[in-house]
Amino acid sequence: MRRNKSACRARSLPARFAVAVFMFLGVVTMSNVRVNAADNELNVGGTGEGFGVYGLGGMNYGMNTVSAWLSGKLRIGRFDTSEDMNLHGVGIFDARLSPDDLKLAHDIHRQLCEAVEAGPRDELPRIDPPRLYDVDCLRQGKHVHYQGPIYQLPSALADTLVDFFWRTRSAYLRESRTVVRLDAEVVNVERLRSKFLVSIRLINSGYYPIMMDTPDKWSTVMGYQLDFGGGKVDDKAAVWGASLAGLPLVNQSEFPDGKVVVPARGSVVFKFLTLPDEKFTRGTYMFNVVVNASVHAPDVSPSMGRVNFHSDTGKRIPITFDRDWPSTSEELEEYEARQREQMSLQPVYP
16 A cells, blocks of 8 residues: 654643644644643653654654653654554554663753753754654753754764664564554445445554544545555455545444544444446455544543554455456446546646
């Protein structure tokens, strides 16, 4: 599948930085974090002094984040995984740093606090979109919060920080505790009169609900995707699929307000009627799904925002079609009409 391509409290470090990221990018948005008197209900991962590293994937892709606290807690946010074949879905995960990494985290934190007081450095080229850092330092008994682009740090510290980010976000996943995790799978693809009924399941294997608009509200102009596709078991060159984002939902009555909550330890299924993008031959196919969407875990910080990911390629179910498509005159006529429509949308140059 292709990739189309919140208050100065130390314990709310990820929440504040989520706001800072959007301000840095010039994006006006509502905070994903609920503001209320009992905001201690918000799961923020850790408390006290700490720092974070945030890799921005651009406006059409999710972030990957690592937040470390001097208490030893580590929070990993993987929201852009579509090109990582070793990881399916997206989510927020908690772990504890090893003694060696905790010692390193203390050293990085000390250097960050010294660097921000010294002011920006001009040792590294500007990168867009930049990786960002976030740090809480204890000054005269109070926590002071700083953030900025990593390229403004001393080069040696920037290298150490980026290496910590890349290594810990992967190395600690296997032993981490899942806080929120969103996955997808193709449940079924079946003929229904002249079209195909496609059922896609979104799965939340975490402990907090996930909220989003229903896929029929997703704007493809903004790069949102719900694409499924599959290859033939005995002929890897034979593939077919379709894009579902923006299409009407067959089971719209289940989501009357156009909103959906994927409950903790639960799932929802979306159903669409569609036609393949291309012709295909009969046989057994294995389908994947790629998702690019805006989702929110309002009880967790940092929340999720833009995410993009693929389904688990090791858990695909075989789906068999007993005849080619198109194989009737009506199907051929519909296929040709679709081809003409697509061609009419292509620009014509002199």
